[in-house]
Amino acid sequence: MQVAENVTSLPLARPQTEQFRLAALQRYQILDTGPDAEIDFLTSLAARLCGMPLACVALVDSERVWFKSGHGVPTHALERNDSYCALAVLGEAITEFSDVQQDYRTAGMSWSVQTPQVRHYCAAALCSPDGYPLGTLAVMSDQPGQLSEEQRSTLQQLARQVMAIFDRNVAQSALARVLQERELLATTDELTGLHNRRSLQQKLTFEVARARRFRSHLSTLMIELDQLAALRADFGPAAAEQLLASVGRLLRESVRVIDVPSRYNESQFCILLPNTPPDGAQILAHNLRRKIAAQVHTLAQRELLLSASVGVAALDFMDVNDGDALLQQAERALTQARTEHAGHLPLHG
Known part of the structure; x- marks a missing residue:
């Protein structure tokens, strides 16, 4: 992980329901998985529709922020205290910094002081069906600014689409497990574990x-x-x-x-x-x-x-x-x- 010299990341606040949020994140079994073309498309679409050159889908783990998708930004994991996304899971549907360099919490973060030199950051929370924020769909720019209400609404809609893909993938995995278990039961002797x-x-x-x-x-x-x-x-x-x-x-x-x-x-x-x-x-x-x-x-x-x-x-x-x-x-x-x-x-x- 690259960090700027002489920069100290300040401890960031965490959601009061952090243990339940992390449990919800683990249920999706998405951390450290490979690229997903549908997620990549929505990430690039968010950048285009919001008029921003950078975008990412980030998931906030216990001590890191892991990037499922990135458009114009590196996708290696960051320490949780070194990522804007950690601030975007504190309960707000939309989190926006018009200039991250003007906020004491984000001014010293690595993306603020070195490549990609972020100034403007806006993120929509990725929320599980039971309401826990798992991460963000975020758009960024190297110039200060602010999204319009229409762009913010668009970003939220795209975030819901990202979660719909996550939910669908979880449902498909669960169905595959059920079918596998049914096949196993249909072909296995329960007492001995041998073929029936x-x-x-x-x-x-x-x-x-x-x-x-x-x-x-x-x-x-x-x-x-x-x-x-x-x-x-x-x-x-x-x-x-x-x-x-x-x-x-x-x-x-x-x-x-x-x-x-x-x-x-x-x-x-x-x-x-x-x-x-x-x-x-x-x-x-x-x-x-x-x-x-x-x-x-x-x-x-x-x-x-x-x-x-x-x-x-x-x-x-x-x-x-x-x-x-x-x-x-x-x-x-x-x-x-x-x-x-x-x-x-x-x-x-």
């Missing part, structure tokens, strides 16, 4: 089509906790859900970004493995069984270990040539593994 059955089917259709096109590998694992039914009977459904959530988290953390771990049904998981040959899927199945067996769970003040059965299937473009066939093959493999790996329930403590 619907999402798995969508991913499966896509991955099968891609595997056919590029003749690439596609494998899947079907996983079931061997003791889950007994645990549900002994400890209740809440305990079973606790275990499923824990194992779901382990699966999510144990696969690649391109893999699709999912909750297949009430007691089974399914992991779709793109670009994975059958031997690679077998290795992963072994590693996951080992990790699941190493997890220690606590139910009713007792520690217990689980084991899992895993069925492995792979697309072969012959007998297993589509998504349904792939899942059916994995279910058959799981049934066989379940008979071979039926686990017991080691208790500790």
